[in-house]
Amino acid sequence: MSGLFGAAANPTQGDLSKDVPVKDLPEDSVSDIAFSPAAEHLAVASWDNKVRIYEIDGSGNSQGKAMITHEGPVLSCAWSKDGTKVVGAGADKAVRMLDLPSGGTTPQQVAAHDQPIKCVKMFQAAGNNMLVTGSWDKTIKYWDLRQQNPVGQIQCQDRVYSMDIKDQLLVVATADRYINIVNLSDPFKFYKTLQSPLKWQTRVVSCFTDASGFAVGSIEGRCAIQYVEEKDSSSNFSFKCHRQQESNVRDSAKVFPVNAISFHPQHGTFSTAGSDGTFHFWDKDAKHRLKGYPEVGGAISSTAFSRNGNIFAYAVSYDWSKGYASNNPQYPVKIMLHPVQGDECKPRPGGKKR
Incomplete structure (x- = not known):
């Protein structure tokens, strides 16, 4: 079933003309972006050692509101459920947190690892704000913000590359293609x-x-839909996405890494974005591509939907897929806000009901 989406006829191409740029951009590649679950605030982590927090108004205009400074490139950022706290994690092996309502400008260090921290997420347990961190030291650690030391950890098979959390589901992807599923009640x-x-x-x-499951993106321009429980395994499938047909070679395609996958908070549809500089919206239940968008002028390194799903943010910057040597000062760095309109992200009629 790997070719389901790839073989589909091209849908109407999406429109980028109303996309609005974020002002006061980072000075280096963007590694991660995350919307607050409680307000129109966007956190942006970048290789210039900073997390910037922007406020976005109803017209898509952005204004810088706060900043967290690290001692190395920042690789991940996240929000607390109530939107009052934002954290950054990165190559300085530390997580730093800013408490926005307090008006403070000095972040506090709230977590540490022996190697760079690739991923950080926030969640709540028994009403308390908790952190989970995934590192290249091959561990994930849990942190209660009221304590200095981790409350526990799990040893992984290899370095942590990606991590996501939803309700009681934590998914941790490591090197060597391992994917670990954690039930946060245990x-x-x-x-x-x-x-x-x-x-x-x-x-x-x-x-x-x-x-109930998760999507996986890989360097080979493919995405997999995977359910947690065995009873749903018949719904698992994978498909080709970020590939470009080579015009002069039959049955040959250029293959691009899938860098980002974001799920729409209301509709349950999702986006993929890649090194080819395109993003697409998909309906996993109908196995259908909803919209495909033109190239945006550089690799897309990270994406995020706003809390109600009416803004889709995407970061354009070097994604390191071709190593250090391919980066250069002329490579574009921009963050665009795409207004989600009409049926762009709505499931296809007649698809499987959740």
Whole structure:
């Protein structure tokens, strides 16, 4: 079933003409972006050692509101459920947190690892704000913000590359294509471990909105839809996405990494974005591509939907897929806000009901 989406006829191409740029941009590649679950605030983590927090008004205009400064490139950022706290994690092996309502400008360090921290997420347990961090030291650690030391950790098979969380579902992807599933009601062991259904290195994992499963993106321009429970396994499938047909070679395509997958908070549809500089909206239940968009002028390194799903943000910057040597100062760095309009992200009529 791998070719389902790839073989589909091209849908109407999406429109980028109303996309609005974010002002006061980072000075280096953007590694991660995240919308607040409680307000129109966007956190942006970048290789210039900073997390910037922007406020976005009803017209899509952005204004810088706060900043977290690290001692190395920032690789991940996240919000607390109530939108009052924002955290950054990165190559300085630390997580730093800013408490926005307090008006403070000095972040506090709230977590640490022995190696760079690739991923950070926030969640609530018994009403308390908790952190989970995934590192290249091959561990994930849990942190209660009221304590200095981690409350527990799990040893992974290899370096953590990507991580996502939804309700009680935590999905951790490591090097060597391992994917670990954790039930947060029993957080200190793996509920299930599998190897990615895709053949090549995992770039991103993203949880379904109903927490019944997750999507996986890899360097080979493919995405897999994977359910947690065995009873739903007949609905698992993978498809080709970020590939470009080579005009002069039959049955040959250029293959691009899938860098980002984001699920729409209301509709449960999702986006993929890649090194080819395009993004697409998909309906996994109808196995259908909803919209495809033109190239945006550079690789898309990260994406996020706003809390109500009416803004789709995407970061254009070098994504390191071709190593250090291919980066250059002329490579574009921009963050665009795409207004989600009409049926762009709505499921296809007649699709499977959730």
